[in-house]
Amino acid sequence: MDRSRENIASLRAQEAAPMEGVRFGARTANNSDRRALRDIGNLAGAPQNPNAVRKRGLSDENATDDKKQCVFLADRPITRRFAATLANQSRTDDHLQFSIATSSSTYQNFILRDVEETKEEEVNIEIEEIEMEDLEEEEEEVPEIDSCDSSNPLAVVDYVQDIYNFYRRTEDLGCVCPNYMSNQFDINEKMRAILIDWLIEVHYKFELMEETLFLTVNVIDRFLALQTVVRKKLQLVGVTAMLLACKYEEVSVPVVDDLVLICDRAYTRGEVLEMERLMVNTLQFNMSVPTPYVFMRRFLKAAQSDKKVELLSFFLIELSLVEYQMLKFRPSHLAAAAIYTAQSTLSGFKHWSKACKMHTMYSEEQLLECSKAMVEFHQRAGQGSLTGVHRKYTAFKYGCAAKHEPALFLLDIRPANC
Incomplete structure (x- = not known):
């Protein structure tokens, strides 16, 4: 009886031990009410999740405005190998970079949106240029026909x-x-x-x-x-x-x-x-x-x-x-x-x-x-x-x-x- 109790305690200790290199929440893999990996709050623009992988040295206190970067993680589960790879890359880079992990569909949507915004900006610029040209034509000054007679009193220019x-x-x-x-x-x-x-x-x-x-x-x-x-x-x-x-x-x-x-x-x-x-x-x-x-x-x-x-x-x-x-x-x-x-x-x-x-x-x-x-x-x-x-x-x-x-x-x- 004492031996079986020791085995159960040992198993519970192993389950409670945290994974090396990655911090997860207290929920276990076998817990049925665990949130889906795709909805862990680490999408671009979402509030920072304590379970997201962060590059070393990046903290709200120490990071400057020029070096602050975002980590885009979407649709891909964070495995131990993937987390270790990101950690190794952050050590070798001189400057912080964007790490974007996204599915092909999400990436295509991002690129298409960027292209559409670029085209929209180009159209707006062209419209502004045309409006400026029209305004310059309207503001074109008509030649002053009396300036040549300013010194002639008989021309009564005034x-x-x-x-x-x-x-x-x-x-x-x-x-x-x-x-x-x-x-x-x-x-x-x-x-x-x-x-x-x-x-x-x-x-x-x-x-x-x-x-x-x-x-x-x-x-x-x-x-x-x-x-x-x-x-x-x-x-x-x-x-x-x-x-x-x-x-x-x-x-x-x-x-x-x-x-x-x-x-x-x-x-x-x-x-x-x-x-x-x-x-x-x-x-x-x-x-x-x-x-x-x-x-x-x-x-x-x-x-x-x-x-x-x-x-x-x-x-x-x-x-x-x-x-x-x-x-x-x-x-x-x-x-x-x-x-x-x-x-x-x-x-x-x-x-x-x-x-x-x-x-x-x-x-x-x-x-x-x-x-x-x-x-x-x-x-x-x-x-x-x-x-x-x-x-x-x-x-x-x-x-x-x-x-x-x-x-x-x-x-x-x-x-x-x-």
Whole structure:
């Protein structure tokens, strides 16, 4: 009996003896309620388990931040041989390393997740780069067109933009109803076109300023919109309007007798002066209206145009002065469309810069209808009986601008309002 008790005590002592090199819990292998090996709390990110194998020298007190490592143990049981192998490796390494023991499925999931995160980061970086490029394009500064005139007191750089803002607000006051001819009983659109084409030749012969021509046409239209005129007095209205424009714009004004002579003495001096009084009273002495010319100068500067673009632009807009149908466009619209059409004609493709759009306040789409009409005028400028503008701009003095081929490719573009 005593011997059997000694054997039982010996067996119990052997079962209670701990395994060498590995610390396990108090539960035995034969205990039915022992946790599965795969769930011993040693997965990555789980709380540290006292039963997990730890490399020698790694402790919360002594280990530095650079040398602290994690031990990834998953799906593999910790045998005595495996624990001894890990312990031997930790002795020979100079630096702590990651020891990852995982099944093939867990490893593949880890790699796939890492690849997906990398791709996601690359996509986010590309999106950020595209957004930065768009932001840089939006923040691209428009060239300062007045900096070159900062030392010129006549350019009034400090408030030139205020001047043109005022022009834009008041340009409608100088416009007329585009169908005012319906109120005239003895004249029509064709007679108006003949008169203005003739006045362009008179203006060229007298070598008057460009501003004078645009104001002359404006005065004629505003007067005819308010006053009915018989056919035989229409030429008198034209020369008198030019006399008023000369007094407003020119330094040296043509004398009345010169205007009577240019009309082949169809009217007397007294008739010219009488018509002058009638016109200024009808217009209430309002001669200060923004014409297409004032916008042309500003917009040409914004377009950084050369002499060719300038001459071709004026050729196109003078063709438009003759046409009654162009009264539906505002002066600023005509000026912008003339420059856009001239640039497109010379370059062979549509051209409208960001600076032009900003200073004219017209987009390319808004100019297409007016530009298309100008191309048609250019195409038939040398044909028919009204060729005064074409003859003027075929001269060397005006750079033979009328000889440029019209931009027919613009005719295929539908107007924006269609």
